Amino acid sequence: MNFPVFFSKKIAFSKDNKNNLSKVIVYIGRISVALGIIVSLITVATGLGSKKAIENRISNFSGDITVKSTRSNNSYNSSVLDKKGLNLKALKSLDEVAGVQSYATVSGILRTEKNFSGVILKGVGKDFDKERFQSFMVAGSIPNYNEDGYNNEIILSEKTANDLDLKPKDSIVAIFSKEEQKPIYRKFVVTGIYKTDIKLVDDLYMIGDINHVRKIQGLQPEDIGGMDIFLKDNANMTREYPEIEKYIGYKNYAERVIDRYPQILDWINIFNQNISLIITIMLLVVVINIVMVLLILIIERTNSIGLLKTFGATNGQIRAIFINYTLMIMVPGLIIGNVVGVGLLLIQKYFGIIKLDPKNYFISTVPVDLNPVHIISISLGILITSAIVMIIPSYLISKISPVKSIKYD
Structure with a gap:
């Protein structure tokens, strides 16, 4: 030894x-x-x-990478995604891509007899990842958004529901405005309540049917305002970003979630x-x-x-x-x-x-x-x-x- x-x-x-x-x-x-x-x-x-x-x-709510139109501005009302050069099939076939869901957004106001709250209606469709969103649910259930007609069921954040004293199965009136037109009223039914614990999300977003957003914005039935791209491992976000840019078209742009929320x-x-x-x-x-x-x-x-x-x-x-x-x-x-x-x-x-x-x-x-x-x-x-x-x-x-x-x- x-x-x-x-x-x-x-x-x-x-x-x-x-x-x-x-x-x-x-x-x-x-x-x-x-x-x-x-x-x-x-x-x-x-x-x-x-x-x-x-x-x-934040990635499970907004996607690791979001695709938007270059015509988008600071408004919460999303612009239509340009389909020229957009290869959705190629995007979904990338090894690191776990899923892609389309959406469109419009800003509005929820009003009750005693209170009101400004919100962004994030309209989702049949490709909405319910299983991924389930981790945020604290009450009620997630509706089926099949893009068949107009589904009046919505999911509110716990913060908004508490501010307006709402619970699942309650009804709520939403008011949306368009330039040079009268306000548009919609009556929704709260079927679920979510909580992400991220103030930037919980203070603003409610989930609803994308067809309502299309109607309010005057969009065509197939138009979308953006796409949330989910990766299998968000640690690969920076590496996959250039690959995703190849298939989104030159009139659209990709934005990483960490760039979208610089405070985080x-x-x-x-x-x-x-x-x-x-x-x-x-x-x-x-x-x-x-x-x-x-x-x-x-x-x-x-x-x-x-x-x-x-x-x-x-x-x-x-x-x-x-x-x-x-x-x-x-x-x-x-x-x-x-x-x-x-x-x-x-x-x-x-x-x-x-x-x-x-x-x-x-x-x-x-x-x-x-x-x-x-x-x-x-x-x-x-x-x-x-x-x-x-x-x-x-x-x-x-x-x-x-x-x-x-x-x-």
């Missing part, structure tokens, strides 16, 4: 260590490692979990910065504590270092002994940190104990992304970084004289 490894195991697991002066320091080192692991795991798991949750929510992109970028900052701070704290432990162990075992040198051990071998010894001290801290950290994350993942205000965070519960690669990487990263950093202070051993160290008390 390698001499430094053998000797470091001997002193690490020796019963003589139970009452030495470094006992408290060793415990402090282990606690710092455990806390570093716990904080790092929670930061990475909740930070990446929040990023994914926000991206998935800014919020997501904050997670990246926070994760990097906290991981760096925790790594520094752990490394500083472990280096202090190493230095104290060297000072405490000066006599042992002198004896080892007297018996012919080289400075390199002795440095390796103490670095291995310190890393072995870290192992219990690593185990405890991972057990406690993963345990806390599992509790949050399955019970959602910690809540958030969706007005500020776009999500109502702290989400958790437990990736084994991240868990292993954090532990290995702290262990390897500590081992490398300890090389420099371990050179203190070469300054210890065998004659003086044996007399050291």
Whole structure:
């Protein structure tokens, strides 16, 4: 067996260590490692979990990539998508495309006897992905929009329903205006209530039949205002974007969801910065504590270092002994940190104990992304970084004289 490894195991697991002066320091080192692991795991798991949750929510509602007409302006009333050069079949056949749904939008006002609310009616048709939208439903059911006549059933956001004191099966009057024409009135029945926790969506959108939008806007039966394209993995959004542009026609344009909602992109970028900052701070704290432990162990075992040198051990071998010894001290801290950290994350993942205000965070519960690669990487990263950093202070051993160290008390 390698001499430094053998000797470091001997002193690490020796019963003589139970009452030495470094006992408290060793415990402090282990606690710092455990806390570093716990904080790092929670930061990475909740930070990446929040990023994914926000991206998935907005993508599942609006699509990862939206296709619109170049004639679109800042109005919520969508312009007709140009069909020249638009190859819907080719779009759907792309490997990363999970689905495509058409829509058209028009702005209006919902009015009750006591209150009113401005809304955007997002009209959808027979290609509406009900299964994807089901994750947002909090009450009622999703109507069937078959584009056969006019379906008067709508889905309201929980925010709008609460503001207007509406519940499933209630009726509501909507008012839509057109230039130089009288207001258009429509009576709808609320069949479902949804909640995305994203204020930019919940404050505005209601889902209804695309034929109502076509009628209000004066569109033809086959006209659409845009397409929501859903990808199998929204992490591939940037890579697939140029491929999708090839099949949409030159009078239409594609827009990524992160470009459509820049406020959300800014919020997501904050997670990246926070994760990097906290991981760096925790790594520094752990490394500083472990280096202090190493230095104290060297000072405490000066006599042992002198004896080892007297018996012919080289400075390199002795440095390796103490670095291995310190890393072995870290192992219990690593185990405890991972057990406690993963345990806390599992509790949050399955019970959602910690809540958030969706007005500020776009999500109502702290989400958790437990990736084994991240868990292993954090532990290995702290262990390897500590081992490398300890090389420099371990050179203190070469300054210890065998004659003086044996007399050291």
